[in-house]
Amino acid sequence: MLLISEQGGRGGLGMIHSIAILWAIWWQCNIKVFKHKQLAIDQTLYLVTELILQWNNGSATLFTCVVDGAWKQSTEVAGLAWVSAWMKLKCRCRNKVLSIWLSSPLLAEARALLEAIKWVVKMKICCLSIFTDCKILVDSFEQQSDPDWEVALVVQDVLAISKQFQFLSVTKQVSGGASA
Structure with missing residues (x-):
């Protein structure tokens, strides 16, 4: 996966991206354990991008x-x-x-x-x-x-x-x- 983003300072997009990736992985694990469903990687990546945009105050639309x-x-x-x-x-x-x-x-x-x-x-x-x-x-x-x-x-x-x-x-x- 190629991922390009603007990098801010402390607490910038780089931090938001890291948190979004970890949150999406955690969410996917919960879906697998509690709902017994396997999500495709593109669904997890979509969740990551949606989370990034949400945490960016919704200022951009994916x-x-x-x-x-x-x-x-x-x-x-x-x-x-x-x-x-x-x-x-x-x-x-x-x-x-x-x-x-x-x-x-x-x-x-x-x-x-x-x-x-x-x-x-x-x-x-x-x-x-x-x-x-x-x-x-x-x-x-x-x-x-x-x-x-x-x-x-x-x-x-x-x-x-x-x-x-x-x-x-x-x-x-x-x-x-x-x-x-």
């Missing part, structure tokens, strides 16, 4: 985005899509870019993420939680690089744009896809 890229090897044409939602407003948007030439399926996933983030920036949203079904892409963001130079360039573009957010997380989605 925006979530599920991104996906599809790639056809014979033509090297990709389709990029993302589904986004404001959790508090219960508003959903679907966006797609079709027929773009790309050299690999990983690059299609990375470009879907980049296009979604560009769209979110235009919407002037400051708190974003992104889910992707591509673990390799999440790993590339954690390492802030990739052996494939094209993917590495997209990773650097996303990292540069990410400085505009108060909160940004990029996480491997446990199930579903952009159509979910």
